[in-house]
Amino acid sequence: MSATRTMNIGAISFDHGHQNGYVSALLELPSAQLVAAADPIPAQLDRMHAMLAAHPEAPAVKVFSDYHELLELDEVEAVSICSANADHAQMTIDAAHAGKHVLCEKPLSITLEEADAMIAACREAGVYLGTAYPCRFAPVAWQAKQRVDNGEIGDILAMHGTNHLRPFTEGWFIDPQRSGGGTIRDHIVHVTDLMRWFTGKEVVEVYAEGDTLKRPHIAVDDVAILVEEFEGGIIASTDPSWNRPENWSKWGNVYLRLLGSRGMIEFEITGQALVRTESKSGAISSIDTSESMNYYLLKDFCEAIIAGRSPLVTGEDGRAGVEAILAAYQSIEVGRPIRLRDG
Amino acid sequence: MGMNSVLLIGAENLAERLEAYKRLLPAESIAILKPEGAEEGRNTFLGVPVAHEWPDASGGIADIAGDCAARAVTARRALESGCRALIHPPFGDSYANAEAILAAAGGAMRVALPVHYTHKYESAAQSARAGIGDTITVRNIRVFPPAQAWQQSLFQLVESLILLGGPLQRIYARAAALKSSDTDTVFCNGRYVNSAIFYGEMSAAYPSNYSKEVIEITGREGMVEYDSNARSFWMASESGIALAEAYHRTPYEKMADAYLRSWEAEAESALGLPDPLPALRAYWAAMESIERNEVVAI
Structure with missing residues (x-):
């Protein structure tokens, strides 16, 4: 299905290098637009800046050291979280509370209790939770x-x-x-x-x-x-x-x-x-x-949310992996x- | 164990065993005791006479395969009739029983270990020893069309694992009857004595136009890998129609070559032959694990 509009995405944490792959996909994807990024370590954003430099047509990306500031942006509709595993749960729950849909890097969490809390927070907030299984x-x-x-x-x-x-x-x-x-x-x-x-x-x-x-x-x-x-x-x-x-x-x-x-x-x-x-x-x-699997992962995530359906790979799929x-x-x-x- | 005549018993890999013996002995020195499943009244198999009764083969070698549960009895008969026995494992009904059978026969009974004489296994083991550091994982996958009892395939799997990585410390094995009424697939994993981890898989449940053999040894400082069908995508169907193919098959090493080399080694030297006991012990541990769904120490 083709998207009818573009979705504004924020990239939270580049601890996991997969975030760079997702940024690359977002820069190619008609249904998505990278609008913000957050990471407390500026050097971890270097590759993103290099990719943005190669895409002068892309909109300006707001950069933060604290992801909470990114979550305060109204224009951010969804976030891609690629932190260290131990931070997945808190970041996802914070994003859900801020009304943002979440694509969380694998593994979804450290414990099953965290996974359950992430799934529950997204459900209660009325946002979708996807797990990044690009394969x-x-x-x-x-x-x-x-x-x-x-x-x-x-x-x-x-x-x-x-x-x-x-x-x-x-x-x-x-x-x-x-x-x-x-x-x-x-x-x-x-x-x-x-x-x-x-x-x-x-x-x-x-x-x-x-x-x-x-x-x-x-x-x-x-x-x-x-x-x-x-x-x-x-x-x-x-x-x-x-x-x-x-x-x-x-x-x-x-x-x-x-x-x-x-x-x-x-x-x-x-x-x-x-x-x-x-x-x-x-x-x-x-x-x-x-690399195209990242493109299709992001494509499905964005188009699913625009269409009001769950992404193909859900939080429950992430929980099963945990x-x-x-x-x-x-x-x-x-x-x-x-x-x-x-x- | 010298060799001047041979009596072949059991249909497992019979053509390959026969081909190997034909390269070693004159045709008149080879006989087959009616292979299981052979047509009644058939008097030759690939040009070799088929005996329907136990012939006088004293002084020669009885090469014994066939029903695994009956191999020990057949071997005893061979020994009693003055033959020496080359028995294909597994045999007996437990490790202790198999060990006792061998001990009772003394040097008159040997165990066929063709994997030890298969170039790619031998080469992989030697190559690993030569320069990849301490072994950390071994993976051996043996997916072949059915040509022998599944127990024999399982034995050869553990024989391979030991050849590639050394003695086993413990094993966990799962068996399944996926395409037949009897077991046709076994997955196993476990540890070597040196703490390295292994994975073994044997299956005769795949389509007849597909086979796969993986030999992989990883070490702290390198890796040895062999994949019979290195390629990106493959699909085969039971109908025999290849739906997609994008690879070049590595030529198969003939099983007969391994048999020949193993029997040459038998014929030439009573010393320095592979010890069958570690593989027999590991095989029976795998069987116990399958039965109890537990990890079994070796």
């Missing part, structure tokens, strides 16, 4: 979903997914107080959400192995592997590890393989890249061409599978 909007995932929905592979019976990353997480990502955990907290949510989306089923049971092995000096987990059961007896597994070499050819990957009763599909969201190799200097540069994260950590702590609900 659903990757063209290859979208195509696969259409084929699954068309019944081309039958009922899904088993799944395996990965979301790997090179070990370049630093700062708040590896501070357990600010992040709530490492690779499990950061990475199982994309694959879990794709699995929930493709099957329409919830996670029933999780057994996880996880540890800090790639970079033993950091304070959060950096390798993990989960074996899971979804409703209906679907078995699944997820490898979210930050275990790729520093000089791996890609930043990471998001891969999913689905076995259906009548066929199978596998795809890699980050598989497309433009690579330049220079013989003389030996330089290799790679541009990930999968539930899986907590089950995985609990499984590691007690050394056995964690049952979340009846299958």
Whole structure:
């Protein structure tokens, strides 16, 4: 559906680099307009300023160090929150109280209680809460979903997914107080959400192995592997590890393989890249061409709100990811599978 | 374990086993004991005579596959008839039983471990040892059309995991019968003794025109990876029609090559062969985990 007007967006916090990807998408999107940004660390806004400089036609963006000031702007209708995980809940609740729709970076929260409070605050304020799971909007995932929905592979019976990353997480990502955990907290949510989306089923049971092995000096987990059961007896597994070499050819990957009763599909969201190799200097540069998923994530969020419907990825979807994260950590702590609900 | 004649028992990967023996022995030294499922009255299989009764094979080798639950009994008969036994795992009804069977047979019974002689596994393990630092994760995925009992596929999965990362400390395994009345898929994860994490998957439930093999070892200082079908998108249907294809398949290493190399090693040396006990122990731990839905210490 095409938007009938543009939505004014404020970007709150650039702690997570994904905010720059969302800003880039907003600058391209006819249905949205970036009007304000807030971050207490001016240097974190440098990339945004550079992107704005390349788009002289874009309206002026008001910049604040305190996000509360951004929330006071009447023209801001919705906000994109990309803070450290520990701040998601308070910022979302504050935004809801200010009457702003919220697109919150994943993982939605540290605890389920926070997730419930975020969902309740938005509901009570009459604003929409979306969770930023851009992988659903990757063209290859979208195509696969259409084929699954068309019944081309039958009922899904088993799944395996990965979301790997090179070990370049630093700062708040590896501070357990600010992040709530490492690779499990950061990475199982994309694959879990794709699995929930493709099957329409919830996670029933999780057994996880996880540890800090790639970079033993950091304070959060950096390798993990989960074996899971979804409703209906679907078995699944997820490898979210930050275990790729520093000089791996890609930043990471998001891969999913689905076995259906009548066929199978596998795809890699980050598989497309433009690579330049220079013989003389030996330089290799790679541009990930999968960025369009951010565009479609923002497009859906803005058009949904303009149309008065919920975004495709809701706060409840974000909560389900948090539930899986907590089950995985609990499984590691007690050394056995964690049952979340009846299958 | 010298080799001058062989009696092949059991239909699992029979063509590949036979092809390997044909490269080692003259045709007249090879016989097949009626493979399960073979047509009654059939007297040859790929040019090799099929015996319908236990032939006189004393002094030779009985290469024993077939129904996993019956392999130990078949091996005992082979030993009693003067053969030496090369048994394909798993066999027996527990780890203790399998260990006792091997101990009772002494050097007259060996366990076939073809994964150890598969170039890509051997190379991956050697490559990892050569320069990626301490192993931190191993992922092995073996999705093949059904050619052997699922228990044998599970054994080969744990054999692979051990070859790639060392002895296992604990395992959690889930099994499912997704496309048949019997188990056709197993997912497992767990820990190595050195604390590295592993994931293993075997499945014979995928469409017959699809297969996938992933060997991945990550270390503190690097990574070894192999994906039989590196590509961005693939879809296959049970009808046998490939709906989309955008990759170049890596040529398959023939299973017969692994059998040949393993039997050459058997024939040439009684020393330095892979120890089957760690894989047998891990296999039975996986079976126990499947039965109890619990993590099992190894």
